[in-house]
Amino acid sequence: MKNLFILGSPRKDGNSATMARVVADELVQSAKESVEFIYLNSLSIQACQGCGACSQTGKCVLDDDMQQLYTKTEAADRLFLVSPIYFYSVTAQLKCYIDRCQAQWAKKYILKQRNKDQNYRSAHLLSCAATNGKKLFDGAEFIVKCLCDTLDIQYGKALLIRNAEEEGAIKNNNDTIASCSAFAKELIRSAKKQA
Numbered sequence: 001m002k003n004l005f006i007l008g009s010p011r012k013d014g015n016s017a018t019m020a021r022v023v024a025d026e027l028v029q030s031a032k033e034s035v036e037f038i039y040l041n042s043l044s045i046q047a048c049q050g051c052g053a054c055s056q057t058g059k060c061v062l063d064d065d066m067q068q069l070y071t072k073t074e075a076a077d078r079l080f081l082v083s084p085i086y087f088y089s090v091t092a093q094l095k096c097y098i099d100r101c102q103a104q105w106a107k108k109y110i111l112k113q114r115n116k117d118q119n120y121r122s123a124h125l126l127s128c129a130a131t132n133g134k135k136l137f138d139g140a141e142f143i144v145k146c147l148c149d150t151l152d153i154q155y156g157k158a159l160l161i162r163n164a165e166e167e168g169a170i171k172n173n174n175d176t177i178a179s180c181s182a183f184a185k186e187l188i189r190s191a192k193k194q195a
């Protein structure tokens with residue numbers, strides 16, 4: 001099982017990165033799965049220019065680091081969209097990656113090229129935020145569900161952590177770390193059931 005973690009926080013060692021690391025460690029140690037981390041903030045990915053070129057070819061004409069991410073995204077069995085909540089949404093870095101998947105949207109909806117038999121592939125949201133409102137993660141979840149529709153993959157599970165503000169808030173909380181490990185164990189269990 002190939003797991004691709006796409007991290008949207010500018011904090012490389014922040015709360016959402018901690019969540020991703022705990023989940024990834026569990027997948028490696030308990031199920032010997034492969035994991036790869038992409039820190040979007042360290043890459044050069046332009047915002048979608050809305051030029052419409054992808055509507056003709058299904059490919060994006062912008063020549064930057066997103067090109068390698070198209071390939072990696074397609075090759076992943078499980079995709080983890082990892083982002084803190086910024087103004088009730090995902091970070092700009094993650095939104096930029098998602099907007100550039102417009103090329104995939106064009107492929108599916110304009111060129112009618114579907115990714116068939118990809119039901120085993122899934123995407124999962126890992127997110128955290130400083131406050132604890134009921135609708136805190138609704139925006140982020142909706143965006144990730146739209147991405148799943150575009151990529152023709154299943155929306156999986158979400159790991160959502162409230163009341164985490166300062167860097168280290170999650171790392172220093174044993175209960176939260178345990179819930180991240182439990183989340184990964186559940187993913188492993190449901191993958192075994194489906195196999």
Ligand SMILES: Cc1cc2nc3c(=O)[nH]c(=O)nc-3n(C[C@H](O)[C@H](O)[C@H](O)COP(=O)(O)O)c2cc1C
Binds near residue numbers: 010089136167
């Ligand atoms: C620009 C910005 C916007 C934010 N917006 C929200 C918000 O709408 N709701 C909230 O609860 N926390 C908000 N936060 C707090 C972060 O979600 C929180 O600190 C999170 O733990 C950061 O995760 P990270 O360490 O992975 O970057 C915001 C933080 C920043 C810097």
